[in-house]
Amino acid sequence: MTKQYTVAVVGATGAVGTKMMEQLAKRKFPIGKIKLLASKKSAGKDITFNGQSYTIEEATPEAFEGVDIALFSAGGAVSKVLAPEAARRGAVAIDNTSAFRMDPEVPLVVPEVNPSDLAKHKGIIANPNCSTIQMVAALEPIKKAFGLSNVIVSTYQAVSGSGINAIEELKIQSGEWEKGKDVEANVLPVKSDKKHYPIARNVIPQIDVFTENGFTYEEMKMINETKKIMHMPELPVAATCVRVPVVSGHSESVYIEVEKDNVSVEDVKKVLENASGIKLVDDITAQGYPMPIYAEGEDEVFVGRIRKDLAKDNGFHLWIVADNLLKGAALNSIQIAEALIDEGII
Amino acid sequence: MTKQYTVAVVGATGAVGTKMMEQLAKRKFPIGKIKLLASKKSAGKDITFNGQSYTIEEATPEAFEGVDIALFSAGGAVSKVLAPEAARRGAVAIDNTSAFRMDPEVPLVVPEVNPSDLAKHKGIIANPNCSTIQMVAALEPIKKAFGLSNVIVSTYQAVSGSGINAIEELKIQSGEWEKGKDVEANVLPVKSDKKHYPIARNVIPQIDVFTENGFTYEEMKMINETKKIMHMPELPVAATCVRVPVVSGHSESVYIEVEKDNVSVEDVKKVLENASGIKLVDDITAQGYPMPIYAEGEDEVFVGRIRKDLAKDNGFHLWIVADNLLKGAALNSIQIAEALIDEGII
Structure with a gap:
């Protein structure tokens, strides 16, 4: 019989927490016992996991006694306090917030890209930002084959990255067609920031708050x-x-x-076709290219529109799409846990 | 008394044609007589211009007799046949389609950028593609001040660029929230292409059909x-x-x-602040940046999010927004006509 693990999900009622539980069930993760944790406000509520009803417990330091794997997705402030408490009690904390990502002591892992970093963990492993995960998943195989010397990305990010309230706001605003820019806005771009703008029939060039250099934190996360x-x-x-x-x-x-000279579009396609976790969707004669509405609910990172730059022989353009709640968050966290088991680290 | 002109609008019932008439009225263009032309199907219908009712005439070669300025926005096929006919009859044809844009004999003009090209016309002047106009309007003052050696753009283009049917389709799909990717799609990405995809809650990385090199025609238009x-x-x-x-x-x-070394973000901002037709909206402390929903109905090209690249000292990132039906189409055409008068060319 394979070993079974005690798993805690912190933030079980949130957009990502819900997806984490779905993934644990769907992927038949070897769970001996599951603890569903959330804030005091949600504690005591009942929640279904894998067809069974569970009562949510308050996420306290003591709740991590006996836990092997603690999956965190309840905001950076919660992770900052409780991930070290979980680690201290012998759990490996897999943290989906930005709290520890740039900590040099904490591995930041996409299992297809840098699985060897997992072994260096000291109790906490960070799950990267959603927009970073899908990009590095596509770029790593290219880098391995041809080297990589420059990356410039512009993103088109879904509202679910800002949580359930942002989805609800888009839904309400979408129905209020006649109101145009006069729809009510309370959530985006950043709930805690001063101003809010409509997202229906609009695009907002701000995700997270601004840093001093003019880039937003989201942009700096992707870069760093x-x-x-x-x-x-x-x-x-x-x-x-x-x-x-x-x-x-x-x-x-x-x-x-x-870095390599004379790389062709076909060379890049071949590398991506054979890359783990990547699905090539690139057939322009049949209008085949990735789109977010078709990536929803899928595990893969989809890549298409691959073309060689017309001015620079070593320049290429790619279009990369993934479900930000799955590969961009919940799925990658579970894949980290699976890799820990596969590598014999826990 | 200032000279007055006989103006023809070809495609008067379309999305851009309607905006052209609005602009002619709003900007008090010196019209002696106006002829509203469209396909045989629309001929005979009544249409209002500047508070008066006009009957649409069929766009035939003879309809351009006595016309000084013919504004074309009825598709490339119509322009190809009728713009030369208008020119032959002494009119200056200002064509909003792609039919003549890359013809070396035809000036392609954004009045803030290359007004001196107008004088070289031989009866036809082309209005650039919407996405090109707003970009070159912002880049020309930067080029003049600091030189320019590289441009990489990713666009976020509105559905009105695909006409009234595309707007209607987005509206219907927006109301069908529960259907998700199963909403009906008949217009986008390209009405005449084989497949159609939903645009509500989606983004589509195809505008116009594909060329052999993997870029779309829209992308090649921006480039060329x-x-x-x-x-x-x-x-x-x-x-x-x-x-x-x-x-x-x-x-x-x-x-x-x-090209210049040591250019600062402030230098770029100063140049854009003083540039004709540009409005700088760049105050990150107050979450000030351009957004399409607020650009709708405005004449200017809005620029913001200006920041220096973190790796290349001569690299800069910009966020450029404009109303694609106004500066991107109708307004630029009328501004070409105004410049022809101002320069004494007609």
């Missing part, structure tokens, strides 16, 4: 996390992150330069 | 037209054009490299 995950601290990476009126599925227009 | 308008045949330009569920207002994430 990409370098860390790919082990390329000197790689030039630039990002412009934009919210679009899509429910789920982030899309990315990515320009890259490779 | 930018070089022609800016008189920079060797400028590296790359484009990825994407349709988003926005009614009106194209947005563009643009990466550029300038």
